[in-house]
Amino acid sequence: MSKKKDSLSLSKVEAKWGLILALPAILGFILWTAGPMIASLVLSFTSWDAVTSPKFIGLSNYRKLLIEDPLFKKSLGVTLYYSVGSVPLVLAIAFIVALLLNQKVRGLAFFRTAFYLPSIVPAVASAMIWIWLFNPDFGLLNQFLGIFNLPKLQWIYSETQVIPSLILMSIWGMGGSMIIFLAGLQGVPEQLYEAVEVDGGNWWHKFRYITIPMMTPIIFFNLIMGIIGTLQTFNQAYVMTSGGPNYASLFYVYYLYLNAFNYGAMGYSCALAWILFLIVLGLTLIVLRSSSYWVYYEMGKGR
Amino acid sequence: MFKKVLAGILSVILLAVFPLFGFAEQVELTFTHWDVGIVRTVLLALARNFEKSHPNIKVKVLDIPYDRYDEKITAMVAAGNPPDLGYGREPVVLEWAEKGVLLDLTPFIKKDPDPNVKLENRIPFSWYLYDRGKKVAGSSVALEIMVLWYNKDMFDKAGLAYPSPNPDKPWTYKDLIEAATKLTVDRNGKHPDEPGFDPTNIKTFGVSFSVWYASLLPFIRSNGGDFYNEAATEPLIDHPEAVEAIQFLADLIYKYHVAPTPAQLASLPSLSIALQTQQVAMAIDGQWALSTLSKAAKGRFKLGVAPLPIFKKPVGVLTGGPIVMFSGGKHKEEAWEFYKWLMNPENVLPVMRDGLWMPVQKSWFTDPKLLKRWIDPTTHPPEYKQAVVDYLLKYGTEMTYYMTKNWPKIETALNQGLSNVFLGHEDAKAACTRIANEMKSLLIGRYDR
Numbered sequence: 001m002s003k004k005k006d007s008l009s010l011s012k013v014e015a016k017w018g019l020i021l022a023l024p025a026i027l028g029f030i031l032w033t034a035g036p037m038i039a040s041l042v043l044s045f046t047s048w049d050a051v052t053s054p055k056f057i058g059l060s061n062y063r064k065l066l067i068e069d070p071l072f073k074k075s076l077g078v079t080l081y082y083s084v085g086s087v088p089l090v091l092a093i094a095f096i097v098a099l100l101l102n103q104k105v106r107g108l109a110f111f112r113t114a115f116y117l118p119s120i121v122p123a124v125a126s127a128m129i130w131i132w133l134f135n136p137d138f139g140l141l142n143q144f145l146g147i148f149n150l151p152k153l154q155w156i157y158s159e160t161q162v163i164p165s166l167i168l169m170s171i172w173g174m175g176g177s178m179i180i181f182l183a184g185l186q187g188v189p190e191q192l193y194e195a196v197e198v199d200g201g202n203w204w205h206k207f208r209y210i211t212i213p214m215m216t217p218i219i220f221f222n223l224i225m226g227i228i229g230t231l232q233t234f235n236q237a238y239v240m241t242s243g244g245p246n247y248a249s250l251f252y253v254y255y256l257y258l259n260a261f262n263y264g265a266m267g268y269s270c271a272l273a274w275i276l277f278l279i280v281l282g283l284t285l286i287v288l289r290s291s292s293y294w295v296y297y298e299m300g301k302g303r
Numbered sequence: 304m305f306k307k308v309l310a311g312i313l314s315v316i317l318l319a320v321f322p323l324f325g326f327a328e329q330v331e332l333t334f335t336h337w338d339v340g341i342v343r344t345v346l347l348a349l350a351r352n353f354e355k356s357h358p359n360i361k362v363k364v365l366d367i368p369y370d371r372y373d374e375k376i377t378a379m380v381a382a383g384n385p386p387d388l389g390y391g392r393e394p395v396v397l398e399w400a401e402k403g404v405l406l407d408l409t410p411f412i413k414k415d416p417d418p419n420v421k422l423e424n425r426i427p428f429s430w431y432l433y434d435r436g437k438k439v440a441g442s443s444v445a446l447e448i449m450v451l452w453y454n455k456d457m458f459d460k461a462g463l464a465y466p467s468p469n470p471d472k473p474w475t476y477k478d479l480i481e482a483a484t485k486l487t488v489d490r491n492g493k494h495p496d497e498p499g500f501d502p503t504n505i506k507t508f509g510v511s512f513s514v515w516y517a518s519l520l521p522f523i524r525s526n527g528g529d530f531y532n533e534a535a536t537e538p539l540i541d542h543p544e545a546v547e548a549i550q551f552l553a554d555l556i557y558k559y560h561v562a563p564t565p566a567q568l569a570s571l572p573s574l575s576i577a578l579q580t581q582q583v584a585m586a587i588d589g590q591w592a593l594s595t596l597s598k599a600a601k602g603r604f605k606l607g608v609a610p611l612p613i614f615k616k617p618v619g620v621l622t623g624g625p626i627v628m629f630s631g632g633k634h635k636e637e638a639w640e641f642y643k644w645l646m647n648p649e650n651v652l653p654v655m656r657d658g659l660w661m662p663v664q665k666s667w668f669t670d671p672k673l674l675k676r677w678i679d680p681t682t683h684p685p686e687y688k689q690a691v692v693d694y695l696l697k698y699g700t701e702m703t704y705y706m707t708k709n710w711p712k713i714e715t716a717l718n719q720g721l722s723n724v725f726l727g728h729e730d731a732k733a734a735c736t737r738i739a740n741e742m743k744s745l746l747i748g749r750y751d752r
Contacts, residue, residue, distance in 0.1 A: 050377045245722035
């Protein structure tokens, strides 16, 4: 008698249906994320060229990677340089633009669209546009410098200028972060600003004591997304620079691609992929741990 | 009742078996390639003609874009479903052969009486050997060589003599500089040797070329040097002969200002349009460019061709992508039949007359009757036989790059190392020294020795 009651109990029925409806997502994760990740991990301990069967070689790939391969260090350095330059800059500019777009000005819808649009241009199309902008002879950027009688730059055609040029290009795509900041700004309760006014504060106090603290969760989110995204940069190297000049834009994922598809070193590429995963995981955990010191969550349920 | 059931079963069996009587040996071959346009059309026609004369074989022609070719073939092989035969991308062909992905064609060549397939009847260096030269991975279906294309009208207008078409007495690098300087002009009408010339505002370039190993090697060899030694174990790129040749090519851009920088080259239109609109007077490119150049030239300008200018001696580098057979293919005898069909110049004559391909059999280069059949005077410039055929017969050297182990990594080292030289930021000497260092650990020999 009691058994029959159990199987009909609401929580059990809910649990069963919850599982069934979550199954597609779970299966998807297993088939297309977890499965390949495990396969990649196993392959990283082999030498495999994709046309013959994999040969187990233990930690050889990792040893070669960490000790013998100068291009591993170079590509990691290039990618970190780009990341350290791009992430803070994009965050800051996206934040400032979001602040500006939160004001009641004329043509607001137009400006919001204009700032957001570049981020939905397909990556390869934007790469082609920027190749033209960067052209040393008649690209718009050098023309612009020419107006102020500044010397023309070589942009992506110079070993020293290529990464700063790509960092500049990354700012153009800040629309995604900007929209999220804007949403966050609009979620800040008005009465908090009014309270500051009542206490005799000005715009700076509003910004420093209300806006920034209320926005820290968004900053936290965009920071992590920025780190994860920039460390996986590929298109610019593949379409614009081929990793040059002289390895100066040899991004990590581009180097991984070369190893997998040009050099037939699939096992080595898997090892590269897992090292990148560990680095991204590590950085994300550091930011996560630090968040308790600087991220303020709203008083809601649970926190 | 039983009789009806029996009759039913028998008829079903007969119906099922009947089709097999008619198509007892129907075989379907898969042939992969990366060509587009006229070559693709010819390949499809070729396949259909082959099917007509071989009614039991069907040929499925699979188009794969060039920059996805390796990936797609790799995926097919890894899935256990390789094509029967197809183009082999030169940088990886011998590696795949060594790994057993490709069939050794030696037994087929030995057994077949057709003289078209015998290696000794071919232009030397048009085949791909591996296993220390004992096995054959494939053979080119079309021979290739780099040459100098030019617009004759521009030379006429400037009152200059054409580049020499005679491979025994070709232009020297000095002749090239001289003519290119007279032909290069900026938007104010000034030549590079006149005061006030603006290299950022050039309207017409005397000569253009893309920076890749196929453009560099003929000049380096003409100067007596090479990328590395014949055994592919020691770098030679840091030796003065190679450094001089590379520096010369960079000087064409930055010292003599007669050639476009990489950025300027990227903004020029395709070669055929650049020659037609007189943005470029001469171009170092493959003989295969004739296919597009002749179409652009027709009725608009007179196209000319010449052997490459030399330093010390004439040198041409012969290349040509092979057709290979895959060891996982299930119909090897039938695949060989189609392979032979492709190798027969008679079957691919339209592509040769178009200018894209050249034959690989010696007789088609030396027998005047056969030469007439593939050198179409409406597409090929009149000096073609001298400037291209005699050039490759007398001075063609082997293309070592695709025979070299680790070539993809060596190529990357070469490209990255020379990038600053051709951007005008570095001297060839420093770059070549660095590249030689990188090459040391990569040069481990060849597949065919």
